[in-house]
Amino acid sequence: MLWPYTRSLGCAEGQPGSNPSAIAQIRLRRGNGGLSVLSDTQLIETLAHFPRERIPERFKTVHAKAAGAWGEFEVLHDCSDLTDALLLNAVGKKTPVLARISTVAGEKGSSDTVRDVRGWAMKVFTEEGNQDFVFNDLPVFFIRDPIKFPSMNRSHKRHPRTNVPDNNMFWDFHVNNQEGIHALMHLFGQRGIPASLRHINGYSVHTYTMNKEDGSFKYVKWTLRPEDGIETLPSDVALRLAGEEPDDQIKDLFNAIERGEYPRWIVYVQVMSSEEAASAPIDIFDNTFTWPHREYPLRPLGRLTLMQNPNNYFQEIEQAAFSPSNMVPGIGPSADLVLQARIFSYPDAARYRVGPNYQQLPSNRPRSKVYSPYERDGPGRIDGNYGGDPDYVQSSLQPLRVSTRHAVPTHEQWNGHVVQHSTEVTDKDFEQPRALWEIICSEKDGQMQFLDNIVPTLLGIKHELLVRALDMFARVDPDIKHLLEAEIQRRGSEKSGASPNQTQKYSVAT
Numbered sequence: 001m002l003w004p005y006t007r008s009l010g011c012a013e014g015q016p017g018s019n020p021s022a023i024a025q026i027r028l029r030r031g032n033g034g035l036s037v038l039s040d041t042q043l044i045e046t047l048a049h050f051p052r053e054r055i056p057e058r059f060k061t062v063h064a065k066a067a068g069a070w071g072e073f074e075v076l077h078d079c080s081d082l083t084d085a086l087l088l089n090a091v092g093k094k095t096p097v098l099a100r101i102s103t104v105a106g107e108k109g110s111s112d113t114v115r116d117v118r119g120w121a122m123k124v125f126t127e128e129g130n131q132d133f134v135f136n137d138l139p140v141f142f143i144r145d146p147i148k149f150p151s152m153n154r155s156h157k158r159h160p161r162t163n164v165p166d167n168n169m170f171w172d173f174h175v176n177n178q179e180g181i182h183a184l185m186h187l188f189g190q191r192g193i194p195a196s197l198r199h200i201n202g203y204s205v206h207t208y209t210m211n212k213e214d215g216s217f218k219y220v221k222w223t224l225r226p227e228d229g230i231e232t233l234p235s236d237v238a239l240r241l242a243g244e245e246p247d248d249q250i251k252d253l254f255n256a257i258e259r260g261e262y263p264r265w266i267v268y269v270q271v272m273s274s275e276e277a278a279s280a281p282i283d284i285f286d287n288t289f290t291w292p293h294r295e296y297p298l299r300p301l302g303r304l305t306l307m308q309n310p311n312n313y314f315q316e317i318e319q320a321a322f323s324p325s326n327m328v329p330g331i332g333p334s335a336d337l338v339l340q341a342r343i344f345s346y347p348d349a350a351r352y353r354v355g356p357n358y359q360q361l362p363s364n365r366p367r368s369k370v371y372s373p374y375e376r377d378g379p380g381r382i383d384g385n386y387g388g389d390p391d392y393v394q395s396s397l398q399p400l401r402v403s404t405r406h407a408v409p410t411h412e413q414w415n416g417h418v419v420q421h422s423t424e425v426t427d428k429d430f431e432q433p434r435a436l437w438e439i440i441c442s443e444k445d446g447q448m449q450f451l452d453n454i455v456p457t458l459l460g461i462k463h464e465l466l467v468r469a470l471d472m473f474a475r476v477d478p479d480i481k482h483l484l485e486a487e488i489q490r491r492g493s494e495k496s497g498a499s500p501n502q503t504q505k506y507s508v509a510t
């Protein structure tokens with residue numbers, strides 16, 4: 001029989017294949033039944049590849065579910081006073097970008113419309129290597145001592161015994177790590193559930209630096225704002241969509257790009273000198289604080305446009321690996337300890353998840369020339385492996401030039417002792433959440449929605465945790481505690497008899 005395919009089928013190493021539904025076998029009779037043979041390479045290859053076709057989900061399901069697309073970054077304004085990064089050095093210059101926008105806590109098959117932070121990862125393919133921006137859609141983070149990161153995530157995910165998200169764990173973590181109150185206020189506000197990925201902000205959360213070869217530098221925080229504005233979903237609509245259309249936001253982004261409605265964001269920085277940082281009203285190395293816009297206004301730099309869907313999701317998006325450690329000359333880190341821990345953690349995760357040669361895959365491969373002959377061999381090497389070039393440093397057989405434009409961390413001078421330190425929560429941690437509460441109260445239905453979002457997660461948790469959670473909110477504003485108490489009492493009496501997590505409408509996650 002001739003197969004109606006235009007392309008001829010074959011095994012992975014190119015041998016012509018036979019009928020893909022048939023297997024080689026010794027048949028006993030004309031009916032079913034027989035013995036298969038080990039020499040059927042097509043069968044064995046097909047079956048053996050299948051259980052290996054998934055790579056580990058990102059960091060055991062952190063940021064596992066995502067949409068991704070290709071696009072470009074265009075410089076709109078001169079910023080040569082801040083940086084000599086080539087990607088930013090001429091108005092009108094365009095550089096290709098790969099973006100991946102994710103939820104954080106849900107597994108790969110989870111719903112898009114959960115209350116959660118959205119991860120905002122971008123790889124900009126510049127002529128001096130890849131510049132990655134690994135941001136979130138909320139401006140602050142839940143912790144500032146990076147060693148707490150695995151604990152925080154576990155408390156937001158599945159209970160080790162019951163295997164379901166557990167509000168006792170969630171609040172147990174947060175009442176005992178109250179530096180996260182600012183991020184919690186954002187999470188339970190209207191922006192906790194975006195209406196679409198095309199209408200979310202992006203924030204670097206950390207302070208970074210912009211610098212020049214002469215050694216001068218400024219501290220910056222990055223912000224992306226969608227040109228078409230922010231749109232959010234009311235909880236009841238989100239809850240319905242979570243059941244009816246769990247892939248709603250992935251479809252929305254994909255279909256908009258297919259229709260030619262390209263989503264666009266303006267990219268800004270807030271700027272601070274090191275002298276200003278010394279007297280700033282906030283600690284710029286603490287990612288639980290924002291920089292007030294009045295003192296540190298947003299300065300527009302350029303525009304990000306997403307205009308091309310992946311041709312193959314797995315190859316282009318799943319195998320993409322983003323990392324805050326990927327910085328080009330002109331852009332640098334700061335002394336934010338969470339950022340520094342992340343600089344280690346992402347390439348470490350990529351080597352485990354995708355393999356040690358993940359940088360050679362199409363989504364990660366720099367478009368600029370690469371020569372790093374001291375990283376050799378390993379599974380999946382496909383770039384020629386530097387042939388016979390020396391694989392050790394200081395070879396006189398093949399002397400090398402070294403660029404003066406390597407990314408230098410441009411901190412001030414640091415001098416001190418190594419100490420074991422963890423941060424403490426003070427009244428200052430409640431000041432920005434208090435200002436946010438005032439904004440929430442000034443928004444239409446803001447206060448009512450905030451209560452509506454948070455109360456279901458408090459209903460039924462252990463009494464001592466409830467008391468401490470309410471006291472934590474009282475430190476933001478005593479009104480929040482009173483409003484929550486009244487609402488819990490009202491709903492509790494309506495639902496008397498319900499067991500703790502029966503009242504949970506959706507999982508709360510970061």
Ligand code: HEM
Pocket residue numbers: 057058059062063066100101102118119120121134135136141145146147149203204205206287320321322338341342345346349350353
């Ligand atoms: C101590 C703090 C943190 C640690 C240790 C950490 C670690 C990780 C790891 C290991 C991954 C998975 C990477 C992979 O498998 O490819 C990940 C994903 C991600 N993280 Fe973090 N993270 C931290 C905080 C943050 C913060 C503050 C942000 C935002 C400002 C952030 C944004 C993201 C994003 C956007 C992704 C998904 C990247 C992608 O699309 O591949 N993370 N994080």
